[in-house]
Amino acid sequence: DADVTQTPRNRITKTGKRIMLECSQTKGHDRMYWYRQDPGLGLRLIYYSFDVKDINKGEISDGYSVSRQAQAKFSLSLESAIPNQTALYFCATSDGDTYEQYFGPGTRLTVT
Amino acid sequence: GQQVMQIPQYQHVQEGEDFTTYCNSSTTLSNIQWYKQRPGGHPVFLIQLVKSGEVKKQKRLTFQFGEAKKNSSLHITATQTTDVGTYFCAGRWGSGTYKYIFGTGTRLKVLA
Numbered sequence: 001d002a003d004v005t006q007t008p009r010n011r012i013t014k015t016g017k018r019i020m021l022e023c024s025q026t027k028g029h030d031r032m033y034w035y036r037q038d039p040g041l042g043l044r045l046i047y048y049s050f051d052v053k054d055i056n057k058g059e060i061s062d063g064y065s066v067s068r069q070a071q072a073k074f075s076l077s078l079e080s081a082i083p084n085q086t087a088l089y090f091c092a093t094s095d096g097d098t099y100e101q102y103f104g105p106g107t108r109l110t111v112t
Numbered sequence: 113g114q115q116v117m118q119i120p121q122y123q124h125v126q127e128g129e130d131f132t133t134y135c136n137s138s139t140t141l142s143n144i145q146w147y148k149q150r151p152g153g154h155p156v157f158l159i160q161l162v163k164s165g166e167v168k169k170q171k172r173l174t175f176q177f178g179e180a181k182k183n184s185s186l187h188i189t190a191t192q193t194t195d196v197g198t199y200f201c202a203g204r205w206g207s208g209t210y211k212y213i214f215g216t217g218t219r220l221k222v223l224a
Contacts, residue, residue: 031210040121042200042216043155050210058211090154099210101145101202103154 003027004104006091012110013081021076021107023091030096032074034058034066037088037106046089049074081111114139116203118215126223131188133218135201144184145202145212146175155200158186191222 004025013019023032034046045058047066055066063085067075078085091104118135125131135144143162147155159168161177161184168175174187188195198219202212 033211035214040216042118043202043214045211045213048211056211059213092155094210096210099143099145099160099204099212100157101147101155101212102157106154 004091004093004102006089006104006107008107009105010108012112014112015082017081019078019081019109021089021091021109023074023076023104025072025074025091025093025102025104027093027095027102028071029093029102030071031094032068033092033094033101034064034074034076035090035092036060037090043090046076078109078111081109083111085109086111114203114205114213116141116144116201116213116215118201118218120218121216122219122221124221124223125191127193128190131191131195131220132185133199133201133220134183134185135203135215136183137203137205138182139205140181141184141203141205142181142207143204144177145204146184146186147200147202147214148197149200149217150197153197188220191220193222193224196220196222 033048035043049068065077089107092101094101116135145160146158149155165179166177172189198217200217201215
């Protein structure tokens with residue numbers, strides 16, 4: 001959905017580099033999520049946030065950190081990238097009524 | 113920990129045949145969602161099931177939530193090539209959290 005944007009869409013980086021993936025939304029939702037997708041493993045939750053002051057670890061938070069700069073922005077950082085963090089990363093938002101999640105287009109990250 | 117097992121991992125069907133994917137949790141779910149991801153795309157919300165024994169239909173798609181709220185299924189009648197993609201379930205446990213854990217997905221291929 002154009003309502004949820006992710007930058008960059010593709011990124012190749014080297015082992016040990018710090019990298020930030022950004023997510024912005026215009027849906028006015030409080031809840032935002034970061035997922036990682038690997039073939040055969042589905043979508044795994046990295047971090048989620050229910051408002052600017054609330055950050056929660058998901059299933060696989062080790063090696064990642066997040067920042068909720070505003071209601072509309074939720075960034076994911078890899079402090080020191082490693083090859084097994086090569087994956088497709090999705091940001092998602094949801095509202096407080098339906099809990100339906102709206103996904104961004106994804107960021108394909110390759111760590112060499 | 114909380115997880116949903118989803119089977120099968122892959123399914124190839126002839127166009128016109130039916131298709132079913134199943135999700136199971138060892139503990140009672142609060143609700144379950146279903147998403148579809150087209151090849152190269154992002155997950156798109158299909159439906160949410162909340163009530164025990166709930167059945168919902170969307171054209172050729174039928175979604176069921178088990179009586180014990182531990183399992184769910186998605187059935188597609190008379191598949192079409194437009195049904196190609198990966199189908200995910202996502203479960204939520206308890207009422208005090210808004211995080212969802214995704215199943216590993218079922219990848220559907222439809223042969224014309």
